[in-house]
Amino acid sequence: MRAMSFYYNGNEISVHNSIWGAEKVKYNGREMTSQFSVLGGVHHFEVIEDGERVVYEVRLKLSMIVGVSFSIWRNDEPLLLGADCRKREMSVSGDSDFV
Structure with missing residues (x-):
């Protein structure tokens, strides 16, 4: 089931999950990554946008207070920060430091 869709620069990033822990991330309808997580x-x-290599990171987090929270980074820049997520100094290219 689609949990959320996010549009950036004419492209759709959608997150799909199930009650059994299956997670999928799609980019313009194409499945890019999947895993199981509780x-x-x-x-x-990674994708190519306008001839440039772009790296995305999508984080899902389950919280009893907030529910499911989604955060998206594009080339280490935050696009969407979930309710219980903080801005990070580094993302895909190195160790994550939360501030």
Whole structure:
């Protein structure tokens, strides 16, 4: 089931999950990554946009207070920060430091 869709620069990133822990991230309808997770996972994928290599990171997090939270980074820049996520200094290219 689709949990959310996010549009950026004419492209759709959608997150799909199930009650059994299956997570999928799609880019313009094409499945880019999938995994199983109970409390949420981290998904990475690369695409070419306007002739440029772009790296996305999508984080899902399950919280009893907030529910499911979604965060998306594009080339280490935050596009969408979930309710219980903080901005990070580094993302895909190195160790994650939360601030």
